[in-house]
Amino acid sequence: MAERIRSADPVSQRQIEVAHAKGLQIVWDRYDAMQPQCGFGQLGLCCKVCNMGPCRIDPFGDGPKTGICGATADTIAARNLVQKIAVGASAHSDHGRDIAHALLLTARGEGKGYQILGRRKLNALAQELGVETDGRRIEEIAEEVAEILLAEFGKQEGELIFAQRAPEGQKKYWREAGIMPRGIDREIVEALHRTHIGVDNDYRSLILGGLKAALGDGWGGSMVATELSDVLFGEPWPVRAKINLGVLSEDEVNLVVHGHEPTLSEMIVKAAQEPEMVKLAKENGAKGINIAGICCTGNEILMRQGIPMAGNFLQQELAVSTGLVEAIVVDVQCIMPALTDVASRFHTKVISTSPKAKFPGATHIEFREEDALDIAREIVRTAVENFPNRDPEKVNKPEGTMDLVAGFTMENVFHHLGGRFRATYRPLNDAIIAGRIRGVAGVVGCNEVSIVHDSAHIAMVKELIKHDVLVVQTGCSAIACAKAGLLQPEAAFKYAGKGLQEVCEAVGIPPVLHLGSCVDNSRILMACVEMVKEGGIGEDISELPVAGAAPEWMSDKAISIGSYVVGSGIFTVFGRPLRVKGSRAVDEFLRKGLEDVVGATWEFEEDPIKAAHIMIEHINRKREALKLRPMMYAAEAA
Ligand code: BF8
Numbered sequence: 001m002a003e004r005i006r007s008a009d010p011v012s013q014r015q016i017e018v019a020h021a022k023g024l025q026i027v028w029d030r031y032d033a034m035q036p037q038c039g040f041g042q043l044g045l046c047c048k049v050c051n052m053g054p055c056r057i058d059p060f061g062d063g064p065k066t067g068i069c070g071a072t073a074d075t076i077a078a079r080n081l082v083q084k085i086a087v088g089a090s091a092h093s094d095h096g097r098d099i100a101h102a103l104l105l106t107a108r109g110e111g112k113g114y115q116i117l118g119r120r121k122l123n124a125l126a127q128e129l130g131v132e133t134d135g136r137r138i139e140e141i142a143e144e145v146a147e148i149l150l151a152e153f154g155k156q157e158g159e160l161i162f163a164q165r166a167p168e169g170q171k172k173y174w175r176e177a178g179i180m181p182r183g184i185d186r187e188i189v190e191a192l193h194r195t196h197i198g199v200d201n202d203y204r205s206l207i208l209g210g211l212k213a214a215l216g217d218g219w220g221g222s223m224v225a226t227e228l229s230d231v232l233f234g235e236p237w238p239v240r241a242k243i244n245l246g247v248l249s250e251d252e253v254n255l256v257v258h259g260h261e262p263t264l265s266e267m268i269v270k271a272a273q274e275p276e277m278v279k280l281a282k283e284n285g286a287k288g289i290n291i292a293g294i295c296c297t298g299n300e301i302l303m304r305q306g307i308p309m310a311g312n313f314l315q316q317e318l319a320v321s322t323g324l325v326e327a328i329v330v331d332v333q334c335i336m337p338a339l340t341d342v343a344s345r346f347h348t349k350v351i352s353t354s355p356k357a358k359f360p361g362a363t364h365i366e367f368r369e370e371d372a373l374d375i376a377r378e379i380v381r382t383a384v385e386n387f388p389n390r391d392p393e394k395v396n397k398p399e400g401t402m403d404l405v406a407g408f409t410m411e412n413v414f415h416h417l418g419g420r421f422r423a424t425y426r427p428l429n430d431a432i433i434a435g436r437i438r439g440v441a442g443v444v445g446c447n448e449v450s451i452v453h454d455s456a457h458i459a460m461v462k463e464l465i466k467h468d469v470l471v472v473q474t475g476c477s478a479i480a481c482a483k484a485g486l487l488q489p490e491a492a493f494k495y496a497g498k499g500l501q502e503v504c505e506a507v508g509i510p511p512v513l514h515l516g517s518c519v520d521n522s523r524i525l526m527a528c529v530e531m532v533k534e535g536g537i538g539e540d541i542s543e544l545p546v547a548g549a550a551p552e553w554m555s556d557k558a559i560s561i562g563s564y565v566v567g568s569g570i571f572t573v574f575g576r577p578l579r580v581k582g583s584r585a586v587d588e589f590l591r592k593g594l595e596d597v598v599g600a601t602w603e604f605e606e607d608p609i610k611a612a613h614i615m616i617e618h619i620n621r622k623r624e625a626l627k628l629r630p631m632m633y634a635a636e637a638a
Pocket of ligand 1: 295296312313333334444445446447475476477517518519554555557558
């Protein structure tokens, strides 16, 4: 029987068939086995916050209209949403804390293997934070910067430092609504407190509490992660690389890094390049060591080092199913527990490394920043020594890679757009004012198993660029579109509208820009800040002709991102709706009511083409409000 189409990426689709031929049960099979899924849960009407429950509200029939404690559908849906925001914000923020901690150790000479490579960024931050630089060693400056930003996590009063970067109008919204974040951890704890039985029962108040925690992620935890990763590992610069499962090599040791934190993956790259390690690989019969990334830790080393990328979230089991992977090294977030089971059918070792994330069946080699390079060497050695155990009978080498350009940032986009001698957003703003570029869209987020893998990302982004919308991306969405060839300059000629094409040609950039991992959505916020500062296209983020989207979102982190993006004044379309549809009031508050509170709203649309047009119409409305010129090539684009 022919296989169902599960992926828009032909390389993945073939590998799904290979995995099935090998008798493996993978994510799509587990999804099928789970049908039908719980309708109460999907509508957000299942409540488990206390032990009198679980309760569920019957949205249609004569069943209960409140939980046992009296909580309404509105309270339950809002509370469930806020818990998810808090989990997502905590994941990003804890990542940010770990990066700040690694920088602090490095500055104090206790982070073995790390070097401070981003001096320009460090000096810029020092200036912003009021840290003296004259006559001081770089380590002293870095130590003080790290201490100041680490203190942001436990801060009890005042306002987050990076939140001050937002335009005045946005800050006014936050202060008036009482959602200006004080401390990163504090807002997450408060959001969770609100959701305990019998605390906050007003859906509006609950959601605003959630937005506050999310803003602490976007303008706090994630922004700290981005800024200090740039300080420690250097600022990314556009780099060409290869992507998709075809990057796995037949004659080299394949070490796949999967998860999120660059503190580990950067050290693994370093260790794998050491001559003794390459020699060891040769002694074990391999030609060398091939590092490949999955998910956001892959994005981190892709954008800084040009390390090839094996794939996104739904490809993790597929990578192992090739039989080519000596070790898949994981840290935190988006790692399927099923990996160890699939790996047990091959010689592949799953190596867990975080004290926060252990996996039954995995080999645990605990990572500590203090001994980072030594631990990375041990991990690489474990992978190399596993090469002779590869079973040629079980190997299926996937064919197919794509070229991409990664490594754009808020600062270097500046540089490109302004030309070599004039780093400025003026040309971008001018292109928008002149109607060459309609606006900018951030298309980000995960893969979700109920959607044909990558299909929504690709369809939406093609539709946007066809209508002269410049697209910026992060996370698994960037990986999806990169595999489809959209992240190379040539894509402008194939897919972009004429106006966008002209800009891409003049500047030499792709029509779709890879801005990094999911914490790097903070780069998108900062690009918006720069667009406002440059002038002429809005006094506030909420006035800019921009929109956000996560067409295949899946994780709680995506919910936190969506919340802070909307909270920052950017209209955002999610594919499958947030699980609030059981409460009309909550749904309407998210889709309409927030406009008056933060200057933006959510929308939900599963059809990616329709969703793209909702974004385009929104951008058009913003253009009209700004009285910008009509689009230069409107007829063709439409
Ligand atoms: O942080 S896009 S599946 S990998 S959550 Fe996870 Fe979603 Fe991918 Fe990166 Ni982001």
